[in-house]
Amino acid sequence: MTNKQTTVEDIKRIADEENVRFLRLMFTDIMGTIKNVEVPVSQLDKVLSNKMMFDGSSIEGFVRIEESDMYLYPDVSTWMIFPWESDHGKVARLICDIYNPDGTPFAGDPRGNLKRALADMEALGFTSFNLGPEPEFFLFKLDEDGKITTDLNDRGGYFDFAPTDLGENCRRDIVLELESLGFEVEASHHEVAPGQHEIDFKYADVIEACDNIQTFKLVVKTIARKHGLHATFMPKPLYGINGSGMHCNMSLFKENENVFYDENGPMQLSQTAYHFLGGLLKHARAYTAICNPTVNSYKRLVPGYEAPVYVAWSGRNRSPLVRVPESRGLSTRLELRSVDPSANPYLTMAALLQAGLDGIKNEITPPQAVDRNIYVMNEEERKEAEIHDLPSTLHNAIKELRKDEVMMDALGEHIYVNFVEAKRMEWAAFRQTVSEWEREQYLELY
Numbered sequence: 001m002t003n004k005q006t007t008v009e010d011i012k013r014i015a016d017e018e019n020v021r022f023l024r025l026m027f028t029d030i031m032g033t034i035k036n037v038e039v040p041v042s043q044l045d046k047v048l049s050n051k052m053m054f055d056g057s058s059i060e061g062f063v064r065i066e067e068s069d070m071y072l073y074p075d076v077s078t079w080m081i082f083p084w085e086s087d088h089g090k091v092a093r094l095i096c097d098i099y100n101p102d103g104t105p106f107a108g109d110p111r112g113n114l115k116r117a118l119a120d121m122e123a124l125g126f127t128s129f130n131l132g133p134e135p136e137f138f139l140f141k142l143d144e145d146g147k148i149t150t151d152l153n154d155r156g157g158y159f160d161f162a163p164t165d166l167g168e169n170c171r172r173d174i175v176l177e178l179e180s181l182g183f184e185v186e187a188s189h190h191e192v193a194p195g196q197h198e199i200d201f202k203y204a205d206v207i208e209a210c211d212n213i214q215t216f217k218l219v220v221k222t223i224a225r226k227h228g229l230h231a232t233f234m235p236k237p238l239y240g241i242n243g244s245g246m247h248c249n250m251s252l253f254k255e256n257e258n259v260f261y262d263e264n265g266p267m268q269l270s271q272t273a274y275h276f277l278g279g280l281l282k283h284a285r286a287y288t289a290i291c292n293p294t295v296n297s298y299k300r301l302v303p304g305y306e307a308p309v310y311v312a313w314s315g316r317n318r319s320p321l322v323r324v325p326e327s328r329g330l331s332t333r334l335e336l337r338s339v340d341p342s343a344n345p346y347l348t349m350a351a352l353l354q355a356g357l358d359g360i361k362n363e364i365t366p367p368q369a370v371d372r373n374i375y376v377m378n379e380e381e382r383k384e385a386e387i388h389d390l391p392s393t394l395h396n397a398i399k400e401l402r403k404d405e406v407m408m409d410a411l412g413e414h415i416y417v418n419f420v421e422a423k424r425m426e427w428a429a430f431r432q433t434v435s436e437w438e439r440e441q442y443l444e445l446y
Contacts, residue, residue, distance in 0.1 A: 279359020
């Protein structure tokens with residue numbers, strides 16, 4: 001969690017008082033993977049004066065070998081001491097932005113790219129973009145050698161409790177750990193599928209919220225290991241049960257005013273909210289590649305398992321892509337339900353913000369709300385209601401991304417080129433793989 005008041009002097013004092021021995025300098029690569037450079041606390045002055053370098057050519061999608069020197073600029077508000085590593089003194093972390101040797105922000109840094117989107121938002125007169133994420137994950141057992149199995153740790157269902165929910169102790173420890181790190185956990189419960197869990201934490205400014213998502217993943221995986229379990233944020237680890245999503249609740253503010261709320265507007269939503277919604281729906285097929293970035297993501301986006309499949313919105317219906325939760329006033333928000341937890345949060349939120357801002361700039365009016373179950377509508381009824389399908393594969397999603405200049409610009413050229421190339425290679429590798437399903441279907445038959 002960030003502490004906006006933290007200063008360089010505070011960090012030096014706390015590091016000394018708390019016996020911090022190592023510093024973990026964290027950042028996120030284009031694929032959403034958390035990376036870190038660990039240095040002894042003796043390097044603290046060098047770190048805090050933005051002089052710490054690393055080899056950018058070793059990070060996928062960053063730079064080529066001949067331009068590899070990159071600098072880590074720590075965000076002092078992200079200072080945090082991890083509570084679980086104290087054998088040789090404590091370990092603290094700082095989340096960093098990536099800079100070029102000439103002191104300019106590196107165009108391939110996802111966190112820096114989100115800041116670029118926020119500058120566009122501020123140019124339109126808004127002051128903050130808030131995100132409340134709802135990440136889901138599965139807990140699988142480890143075998144006696146510590147290898148990951150596909151054995152679930154329980155047979156629980158939605159909101160079940162012990163003894164059915166054997167993950168309850170693990171989940172409780174995760175919540176306690178998060179709270180000790182400053183998270184305000186709003187809800188923690190078993191999800192619909194066996195072995196599946198959700199922990200919701202309070203919304204925050206989008207940069208802080210994305211930092212929190214990355215910290216959350218680290219904490220969940222670390223605590224699960226202590227319980228002899230493996231936590232995975234893979235979107236659809238098992239056939240026949242629900243996959244894991246990461247619903248994103250979004251709101252736009254001007255100072256202390258939620259600009260999505262209008263007491264006298266239809267559904268008490270403002271014109272700004274409707275235009276933002278219009279942008280979200282217009283660009284949905286293109287940003288799906290960013291919000292659902294793996295081959296496996298599309299095994300979740302199928303009818304029958306609660307994940308959205310169609311581009312539509314509603315106030316109360318849970319089958320469309322965008323839902324407007326009941327709360328109003330400062331809590332007025334739009335909930336995008338397609339995002340899964342394999343997504344890079346910084347890239348996802350840059351894309352969603354730019355989609356919404358495009359809606360505001362061009363006053364895009366969304367189609368009518370769909371308040372009936374879309375899954376029981378036939379193709380003709382969906383067409384009449386202007387309901388389009390989301391892409392059904394990573395390949396199709398990338399094709400949609402390539403056609404959408406607003407979404408390409410949301411990533412910036414460097415990230416866009418590297419992201420698309422990595423996903424093209426992922427799809428090519430998947431296409432060449434022969435699955436167990438194919439052998440079962442065809443080996444004997446043909």
